Amino acid sequence: MATISLGGVIATQIYWVTKAFNLQEKQFNDQVQLALNDVVKNILSINHDTYSISNPVKQISSNYFIAQINDTLHPYLLETLLNQEFEKRNLKTDYEYVIYDCFTDSIVFGNYIPLGSEEKNSLAATSDTMEWNNDGHYFGVYFPKKTSYIVSGMGIWVFSSALILLIISFFSYTIAVILKQKRLSEIKNDFINNMTHELKTPISTISLSSDVLISENLHDHPERLKMYAQIIKEENERLKKQVDRVLQMAMLEKEEIQLQNEKLNIHQLIQRSVNSMEPLIKKADGIISLNLNAKNDFVFGDKVHLTNIIFNLLDNAFKYSINQPNIAITTENKNSDLLIHISDKGIGIPLLHQKNIFEKFYRVPSGDIHNVKGFGLGLNYVKTMIELHNGNIKLKSKEGKGSTFTITLPNINE
C-alpha cells in the first residue's frame, strides 16, 4: 500500500513538474518572440524602412530563433537592441547571435553574449546546426543555456522534488531495515532451536549415565563404572565447548575483547591443536598431515584466541568431511606475512554461500545430505579475531571436492 501511494505521489510530481516546465518554456518562447519582433520593428524604423514584414520571427528549434530584416545590419546595433529588449522582458540568460548575408550565403558576424563574467565562444560549434534555407537578410539568436535557465526559474518545484526524493530514500531505508530485522529474527530463532538441540543431547546422556551410576551397584564392575564416568566427563566437555562458543560470541558482540598479545610461535600452537584433535581423527580412520614450511613462524598475538582459531578451523575440517577426514596444514612465509593453509577434502562449500560463510549464525543449508550440528558462529569468531590481529582469512572451496582456509598474519622478527 505504501509503495503504491508513494508511486502515486511520484507520478503526480512528475506530471506537475513536466507541466510547469512546459509552461515556463512556452512563456520563454513567447517572450523571445516578442522581444525579437520589437527588435525587428526598431531596426526597420531606424533604417526608415516603411515596408513591414509579417511574422518576421521564426522559431527554428527549441533554443534557436531567426528574424527576417530587409537590409544589412551593423552587429553593434543588433547587440544593443537585443540587450535592451531582453532586459526589458527580464530574460537573463546567455545568448549568441549571428547575422546572415544572403549575397555571399554565409554568416558575416557572430558573437557570444555571456550574462556573467565567463566568456566563451561556442558559435563555431553551433553554427553547423543553424539552417539557412531562405534568401534574404536574417539574424539569428541562439540560447545555449535555455533549459538550465528555465529550470533555475522553477525553484519551488526543484525544492518539492528534492523533498520527495528525501522521503523516498527514508522509505527505502526503513524497508531495508525491516527486511534485515526480519532475517535476523529468523536466524536467531534457528539459533535458539539449534542450541537447545545441541545442549539437550549431552544433558540427556549425562542424566542417563548418572542414573545408571545411582541405580546399579557397579562396585564389582570397575570397568563399567569407569566407562560411565568417562561418558559423563566427555559429555561435560562437549557442553563446556558449546557454552564457551556462545560466550565467545557474546564477548565479541559487546566488544569486550582485550587481546593479551605476546610473541608467539605459531608452529607450536598448530602442533598443540593437532595433538588434541588427533585421537578424534584417528578414530574416524582419517589422516592429518603437517607441512610447516615457514622459516619464520613468529607472530605477535593472543595465545588463547589464536589457538581457538586454529582449533575451530580444524574442527570444521573434521566435521565437514563425509568419509575419512583428510586434513592438511601448511605454513609459508610471503613478503612479511605468515600464511597458514588449512585444507580438507570434505563436502566443500557451494560458491553461492561462500561470501556469507563468515556471517554470524550463517550455515550452509544442508538438506538431508549431512547432519552436522553447529551454531554458525565459529567462522564469524575466526574472522573477527584474525582481523583484530591485523590479518585476514580467505576461502577457496569447491563443492564435493573440499575447502582450503588461508589465514594471513603479519610476521615479526625472530
Ligand code: ADP
Ligand atoms: P558451524 O560449523 O558451527 O555451523 P561455522 O561458522 O564454523 O559454524 O561454519 C559455518 C558454516 O560453514 C557451516 O555450517 C558449514 O556449512 C560451512 N563450513 C565451514 N567450514 C567448512 C568446511 N571445512 N567444509 C565445508 N563446509 C564448511
